[in-house]
Amino acid sequence: METKVTRDPHSYARPQEAVIRHLDLDLAVDFDKHILKGYAEYTLQTAPDAKEVIFDVRDLVISKITLDEDTTPAVFSTGIPDDVLGAALTVKLKPGTRKVRIYYETSSDAAALQWMDAKQTAGGKHPFLYTQSQAILCRTWIPVQDSPGIRFTYNATVRVPKGLMALMSASNPQQLSADGVYTFEQKRPIPAYLMALSAGNLAFHRYDDKTGVYAEPETMKAASYEFVDTYKMLVAAEKLYGPYDWGRYDLLVLPPSFPFGGMENPCLTFATPTIIAGDRSLTSLVAHELAHSWSGNLVTNRTWNDFWLNEGFTVYLERRIMEELYGRSYADMLAVLGYGDLSQTLADMKADGNMKDSRLKLDLEDRDPDDGVSDIAYEKGYLLLRTIEDAVGRDKFDPFVKKWFAEKAFKGADTEEFLEFLYANLFAEGSEEDKKVEPKRWIYEEDLPAGVKAPVSERFEKVKQAADLAAGGGKIPAEQTAAWTSHEWVYFLRSLPAKNSPALMASLDAQYKFTQSGNNEVLFVWLMMAVENNYADAYPELEKFLLHVGRRKFVKPLYEAMMKNPATTEMAKEVYAKARGGYHAVTWQTLDKIVK
Ligand SMILES: [Zn+2]
Numbered sequence: 001m002e003t004k005v006t007r008d009p010h011s012y013a014r015p016q017e018a019v020i021r022h023l024d025l026d027l028a029v030d031f032d033k034h035i036l037k038g039y040a041e042y043t044l045q046t047a048p049d050a051k052e053v054i055f056d057v058r059d060l061v062i063s064k065i066t067l068d069e070d071t072t073p074a075v076f077s078t079g080i081p082d083d084v085l086g087a088a089l090t091v092k093l094k095p096g097t098r099k100v101r102i103y104y105e106t107s108s109d110a111a112a113l114q115w116m117d118a119k120q121t122a123g124g125k126h127p128f129l130y131t132q133s134q135a136i137l138c139r140t141w142i143p144v145q146d147s148p149g150i151r152f153t154y155n156a157t158v159r160v161p162k163g164l165m166a167l168m169s170a171s172n173p174q175q176l177s178a179d180g181v182y183t184f185e186q187k188r189p190i191p192a193y194l195m196a197l198s199a200g201n202l203a204f205h206r207y208d209d210k211t212g213v214y215a216e217p218e219t220m221k222a223a224s225y226e227f228v229d230t231y232k233m234l235v236a237a238e239k240l241y242g243p244y245d246w247g248r249y250d251l252l253v254l255p256p257s258f259p260f261g262g263m264e265n266p267c268l269t270f271a272t273p274t275i276i277a278g279d280r281s282l283t284s285l286v287a288h289e290l291a292h293s294w295s296g297n298l299v300t301n302r303t304w305n306d307f308w309l310n311e312g313f314t315v316y317l318e319r320r321i322m323e324e325l326y327g328r329s330y331a332d333m334l335a336v337l338g339y340g341d342l343s344q345t346l347a348d349m350k351a352d353g354n355m356k357d358s359r360l361k362l363d364l365e366d367r368d369p370d371d372g373v374s375d376i377a378y379e380k381g382y383l384l385l386r387t388i389e390d391a392v393g394r395d396k397f398d399p400f401v402k403k404w405f406a407e408k409a410f411k412g413a414d415t416e417e418f419l420e421f422l423y424a425n426l427f428a429e430g431s432e433e434d435k436k437v438e439p440k441r442w443i444y445e446e447d448l449p450a451g452v453k454a455p456v457s458e459r460f461e462k463v464k465q466a467a468d469l470a471a472g473g474g475k476i477p478a479e480q481t482a483a484w485t486s487h488e489w490v491y492f493l494r495s496l497p498a499k500n501s502p503a504l505m506a507s508l509d510a511q512y513k514f515t516q517s518g519n520n521e522v523l524f525v526w527l528m529m530a531v532e533n534n535y536a537d538a539y540p541e542l543e544k545f546l547l548h549v550g551r552r553k554f555v556k557p558l559y560e561a562m563m564k565n566p567a568t569t570e571m572a573k574e575v576y577a578k579a580r581g582g583y584h585a586v587t588w589q590t591l592d593k594i595v596k
Contacts, residue, residue: 006149006414008303009365010136011056012079012088013145018046018053020145021189023154029199031127031161034115036197037105040142042152044098052093053100056139056146058086059107065091066101074100084368086139102143111585112137114257120582121200121255122218122273126164128200130254130270132263132586135304135369138192149302149412151189158182160199167214167252169196169265174204174212186266188246189410191300196265198252207231210244215253219273223253226276226283229325233287236324241294241317242402245409249290257550259586261285264292264314272551274520281486282521284322284334291317299408304369306414308360312381313401319382333487335386335455340494342379346447349374355446360384361415370586383452384442390453391437392426400426415443463488467495470508481512486519493525498532505535515541524554531561531568539571546575550583552590559594 013019020042027038044053057078065074074091081087091100106113116128131141139146158166162180165173170186205224206212211231215223230251238244251269253276262285263270269289275282295313315338323331349358356363357372360381364372389397404421413421419439427433441449463484466476470492484492493514500508509515514526515538527545530538546555562572576595580588 006302008147008149010085010304010369011145011147011150012054012085013056013147013150014054015145015147015150016047018044018050018093019150020053020152021045023142023144023152023156025142025154025156025158027156027197028159029129029161029166029197031115031129034108034113035106036110036113036141039101039103040144041099041101044093044100046093046097050093053091054145055089055091055102055143056086056136057089057143058137058140059110060104060140060143061107062089062102062104062143064103066103067091067094067097068099085136089143104143106141109585110140111589112140114584116200116255116257116582120257122216123201126201128198128216128255130198130200130258131196132259132270132584133195134193134263135373136193137586138195141197142192142195144192144195146192148191148193148300148304151191151300151410151412153189154184154186154195156184158184158197158199163201164199165202165214166197166199167202167268168198169194169268171247172214172250172268174206188266190266190297191412194264194266194297196263196268196270198254198270202252204250210234211249211251213251213253214268216255219253219276222276222278223251223273226278226280227251227286229280229283230286230290232325233283233290233321236321237287237290237294237317239324240320240398240402241405244293245298246293249293251286251289256548257582257584257587259550259552259584261551261553262289264289264296266293266297274549274551274554277486277519277521279486279519281519284318287321287325288314288318291321294405298410299405300412302412302414304364304372305362307362307369307373308377308381309413309415309418311377312360312385315378315382316385316401329457329459330485330487332455332457333459333485333491335382336457336460337487337490338375338379338382339455341375342383342448345375345379358446360443370589380442380448383448384437384439386455387442387453388422388426388437388439391433396426419443459488460491463491464495467492471496471500471504473504486522489517489519489522490525493522493529496529500529500533502533502535505530505533506537509535509537514538520549520554524558527558528561531558531565534565534567539568543571543575547579547582550579550587552587555583555587556590556594559591563594 022043024041027036065076067074076091079088112131112133114130118125121128138144160166160180166182168184170184202214203217203220204214213223213227246267251271253273256273258272261272275285291314296310301307301309319331319334349355362372423429517523527542562568
């Protein structure tokens, strides 16, 4: 297999010398000790003179390594561990070695693994486990060449206590196994950050031959209702971008501590339950994770510096899928909300004197890639693609994107290859379109180019007028808000002034019941406003939310706002002390720096 070599600053692997091509994984899940134990056996592709193979490991206990059929222990050494990168595991090879088997167990505080007691689940009777490998946490549960530029297929056997179900980013069971043993196969080569495992008391609801949802039985009714349009999304995506290449597309609804909105694990998106709103209003997240089946999982950023290639494309695809299903005016609302997030992020970066990370091409050398990730990759990336689309028209842009996926599938790409592909297929470097779009300006320079066209939404124009009316104490006619989606409510709240009188906060809450909102996006914006306006009536709900939800997008800004306001600093510390144990490491590692 042809692999372009770009040095990945976040992996010790030397793929030119010895690279993994296939993994056979065998793991037992120990819920009492909070560890995984077993072996990872890799089939290698080696250079003729390869003397050793290097893996990334972090907090793993390696007991033995063997080569091919030989059961005598092989020679290996582990380097000095770095806090973020972990260590290099170097295994000496013999001439002609094809397979390396590593016997190991994880540590009980492996960063990728979230172990939940029964009481932290919806059902309350069984423990639960899920992994989060992106960006560089796979190495905390599997010794692996943990670089997005390295792909491998895998088979796995996973042993869990009887009565529980195990699921992976692969072909999955739809029923409980009698003995707690499950086998998996991922035929498509994937990078390590897409390795995923979950185990718990799980049920399956099948929508059709292609799509379905896994959830705890207690959550299933709400979950299966919410995601019923998944197949329509799949059809819309295939129409735009070519065949879905991964077999089934199922969703797994996780407990509320899941740190992200969703994780695009192949065949099985992991999703936060915070998008279950009862009215299917937050399902653009499903469109987003599904879109990753093309941008990210098929065409992968070669290093985390090129992360915008994964996320910018995915946000663009997400909005095109939503447009296919619900119309242009719906997709326009999403684009305007995204632009609002981007403007806020840029303002925060300016205030912090950290505009470096506002470039699409990142420089994450010597940093945790998780720290450099922001809305920039998502929303500035989206805006660049949208700007190109506007400049050339959809009749040219759509085939271009389809060709990008077809040509780069299972190979990966970096930012420079994107530019090369753009100039070879859409417009020439130095052409009128190039001068109009300025792609290099977007990619390599800070902030947004001057004169960038902000997305607009007609539906939001009306919402803005209503917010102005409400801010002045006026009453909005009830028929105007009757058909609003949660997006309109979010935009309404965002359009109110930053500082509001206690009387206005109380009257808005009395009228629209924001503190009791069952929609987490609306509730989140309202709770932010509550902290910034000292609206203490919402604080009991705020505490409940922080204790219940671990999604970083919500809890990070809330803790930041609470720490900034002297009236809520103590509350932030007290709530965090209670909540921290229920958060995934991805979340608490971020929050530890905020709540001191
Ligand atoms: Zn994404």
